[in-house]
Amino acid sequence: xxxxxxxxxxxxxxxWKTIIxxxxxxxxxxxxxQFVNSYIRRLLNLCAIYTIISLGMNLVNGFTGQFSLxxxxxxxxxxxxxxxxTVPIEARATIFYLAPMTPLLANIQLPFIxxxxxxxxxxxxxxxxxxxPCLRLRGDYLAIATLGFxxxxxxxFTNTQTITNGALGIKSIPTITSLWWSYGIALIIIILMIxxxxxxxxxxxxxxxxxxxxxxxxGVGLFKTKMTxxxxxxxxxxxxxxxxxxxxxxVDPKQFYFTxxxxxxxxxxxxxxxxxxxxxxxxxxxxxGQEWLRFLDEPMAFGLDLPIFRPGLRMVVFxxxxxxxxxxxxxxxMGTNELTWDFIGKKIKTIKSKFNRKKPSAQGGDSK
Amino acid sequence: MSLLKTENVVMQFGGVxxxxxxxxxxxxxxxxxxxxxxGAGKTTAFxxxxxxxxxxxxxxxxxxxxxxxxxxxxxxxxxxPNKITNLGIARxxxxxxxxxxxxxxxxxxxxxxxxxxxxxLSATLRLPKAVKGEIKAKQDCELxxxxxxxxxxxxxxxxxxxxxxxRHLEIARALATDxxxxxxxxxxxxxxxxxxxxxxxxxxxxxxxxGLTIFMIEHHMDLVMEISDHIYVLDFGxxxxxxxxxxxxxxxxxIEAYLGVDADVED
Numbered sequence: 001x002x003x004x005x006x007x008x009x010x011x012x013x014x015x016w017k018t019i020i021x022x023x024x025x026x027x028x029x030x031x032x033x034q035f036v037n038s039y040i041r042r043l044l045n046l047c048a049i050y051t052i053i054s055l056g057m058n059l060v061n062g063f064t065g066q067f068s069l070x071x072x073x074x075x076x077x078x079x080x081x082x083x084x085x086t087v088p089i090e091a092r093a094t095i096f097y098l099a100p101m102t103p104l105l106a107n108i109q110l111p112f113i114x115x116x117x118x119x120x121x122x123x124x125x126x127x128x129x130x131x132x133p134c135l136r137l138r139g140d141y142l143a144i145a146t147l148g149f150x151x152x153x154x155x156x157f158t159n160t161q162t163i164t165n166g167a168l169g170i171k172s173i174p175t176i177t178s179l180w181w182s183y184g185i186a187l188i189i190i191i192l193m194i195x196x197x198x199x200x201x202x203x204x205x206x207x208x209x210x211x212x213x214x215x216x217x218x219g220v221g222l223f224k225t226k227m228t229x230x231x232x233x234x235x236x237x238x239x240x241x242x243x244x245x246x247x248x249x250x251v252d253p254k255q256f257y258f259t260x261x262x263x264x265x266x267x268x269x270x271x272x273x274x275x276x277x278x279x280x281x282x283x284x285x286x287x288x289g290q291e292w293l294r295f296l297d298e299p300m301a302f303g304l305d306l307p308i309f310r311p312g313l314r315m316v317v318f319x320x321x322x323x324x325x326x327x328x329x330x331x332x333x334m335g336t337n338e339l340t341w342d343f344i345g346k347k348i349k350t351i352k353s354k355f356n357r358k359k360p361s362a363q364g365g366d367s368k
Numbered sequence: 369m370s371l372l373k374t375e376n377v378v379m380q381f382g383g384v385x386x387x388x389x390x391x392x393x394x395x396x397x398x399x400x401x402x403x404x405x406x407g408a409g410k411t412t413a414f415x416x417x418x419x420x421x422x423x424x425x426x427x428x429x430x431x432x433x434x435x436x437x438x439x440x441x442x443x444x445x446x447x448x449p450n451k452i453t454n455l456g457i458a459r460x461x462x463x464x465x466x467x468x469x470x471x472x473x474x475x476x477x478x479x480x481x482x483x484x485x486x487x488x489l490s491a492t493l494r495l496p497k498a499v500k501g502e503i504k505a506k507q508d509c510e511l512x513x514x515x516x517x518x519x520x521x522x523x524x525x526x527x528x529x530x531x532x533x534x535r536h537l538e539i540a541r542a543l544a545t546d547x548x549x550x551x552x553x554x555x556x557x558x559x560x561x562x563x564x565x566x567x568x569x570x571x572x573x574x575x576x577x578x579g580l581t582i583f584m585i586e587h588h589m590d591l592v593m594e595i596s597d598h599i600y601v602l603d604f605g606x607x608x609x610x611x612x613x614x615x616x617x618x619x620x621x622x623i624e625a626y627l628g629v630d631a632d633v634e635d
Contacts, residue, residue, distance in 0.1 A: 192492055195491075195492045195493070195494060196488065199488070199491035199492060199494075199498070200480070200481050200484050200491055200498075200501070200502060200505065201484075201491050201492075203470070203477055203478050203481060204478060206467065206470055206474070206478075207478040207481075210466075210467035210468055210469055210470060211466070211467060211468075213420070213449075213461075213465060214461065214466070214467065215467075215478065216448070216449040216450050216453075217418060217449050217450075217453060217461075217465075218450075218453060218478055218479045218481075218541060218542075218544075219450045219454055219479065219481065219545050220478065220481055220482065221448070221450045228488055274469075336469055
């Protein structure tokens with residue numbers, strides 16, 4: 001008992017800054033939940049959901065080094081699982097008006113959290129099926145194969161009328177996702193990721209990214225380890241997809257085009273392949289950035305009717321900004337580093353020393 | 369008692385026979401060397417032994433000693449590289465293959481992953497079994513790094529080490545898999561004389577202190593002749609000579625392979 005107390009004390013001593021930060025985050029969520037309008041609330045929810053999905057993608061692409069583009073597919077699986085199992089039974093007849101829902105599922109309704117977890121597991125199950133043939137491929141081939149499978153999933157969902165209601169999609173999903181749900185789950189997944197990456201399995205993932213041949217020669221089973229990473233990534237993505245469905249209240253196959261995957265690819269490249277904190281930061285930058293640049297799409301952006309301010313300019317500017325970031329930070333914002341307190345301390349020190357070095361020259365008057 | 373045996377191993381790539389009829393017999397506790405001119409098929413032979421390639425013909429037999437001290441002969445022909453490592457054969461690479469972005473400590477720790485007896489879930493949730501395993505692996509690796517003189521570089525990135533230290537780290541990483549047979553692919557390549565001397569000491573220490581059987585490919589003839597017990601010479605995939613260093617040094621076939629034949633003598 002004393003030992004546990006002692007360990008708890010030591011834990012607090014090491015992590016007090018993090019704990020204060022987490023409390024701060026929780027208070028912010030609480031305040032946001034009370035006071036912000038529904039538009040900002042939805043944006044903040046999306047940030048958290050994109051964080052979850054991008055983390056799943058970064059685990060496979062950034063940490064294990066397997067270039068997989070199946071994210072939209074896994075997200076669809078999670079979203080549809082939640083949709084199918086949480087839609088109120090009374091509403092199902094009106095939603096499935098072309099063809100009634102298959103009797104196997106028609107009378108099953110699950111609590112949100114169960115459906116959400118199920119979405120994760122079903123998604124991981126799909127990853128298992130897809131991973132069998134795909135993970136034997138490397139590099140670009142794997143990317144193309146996973147991209148193909150993500151499209152297959154979407155097309156299958158478009159055609160399984162009695163399960164997914166086909167192209168009509170499923171409406172009136174209870175919109176349970178709140179800031180507490182999305183940020184709570186995002187936080188849990190961030191913590192799980194940190195713990196996983198810093199375990200023996202995390203090192204095995206990274207060793208495969210660094211050098212497959214050496215990893216295999218050191219006794220790391222390539223296929224099994226890649227599969228583990230792929231399935232965990234799909235699990236996270238499925239959960240993210242489930243939250244997404246319960247945020248929008250409606251799912252249909254068109255939401256899960258493969259172009260959606262590029263959103264997440266953008267986030268992990270921008271944040272840094274192999275950085276958890278980078279992914280979190282980039283999720284916010286990309287999600288909020290795309291929204292805040294929306295004024296560029298309006299013809300009267302600066303009070304003048306300039307011909308370039310037309311719908312679509314937002315994406316042009318956004319792409320240009322990305323190019324700038326990628327040019328100056330080639331490995332993304334964080335590279336493979338993590339935003340730890342040590343890292344911040346070091347950054348502050350280097351910035352300080354830069355200022356100190358500049359001072360004498362400023363006194364000399366030969367530079368600004 | 370032989371630890372590793374290859375029986376008539378043939379490795380063909382299309383029409384090219386890289387290794388032809390290789391018969392190796394490495395005794396336990398021995399330091400054997402594989403030499404030969406460039407392109408003789410030495411690395412291919414290593415790749416066949418470690419499972420990177422499946423041989424076209426022939427067998428590779430490994431007799432590791434289990435915890436009870438009993439040697440069981442296992443056919444490891446065309447087994448997966450990680451399975452072979454599990455059985456007790458570790459290797460280094462001719463062109464260093466470290467996990468560059470990982471720290472020195474992590475590099476060595478990866479090699480202990482094969483022994484984990486907990487799944488990823490208990491590792492993530494830090495269940496007691498996983499914590500215990502992790503602590504033990506870390507202790508073992510620290511001890512190993514200490515013995516290898518790398519403990520001061522523990523938290524540095526592998527890519528930031530000097531060339532010689534990287535070679536040492538690669539050997540340390542191979543040792544962390546707890547092997548019975550260590551295959552070194554040109555450990556002294558690109559080293560200066562002082563580094564080569566250090567390496568010679570290290571290899572001898574591996575043999576005596578760690579009780580390892582070592583099989584190495586090497587081009588530094590001084591090094592090979594000084595420390596090996598047994599030498600195999602390959603040329604164009606064929607074993608042209610085998611025996612003790614003295615025997616090899618005076619073998620006309622070996623001299624011919626390395627220096628070529630005088631045109632007059634040939635007639």
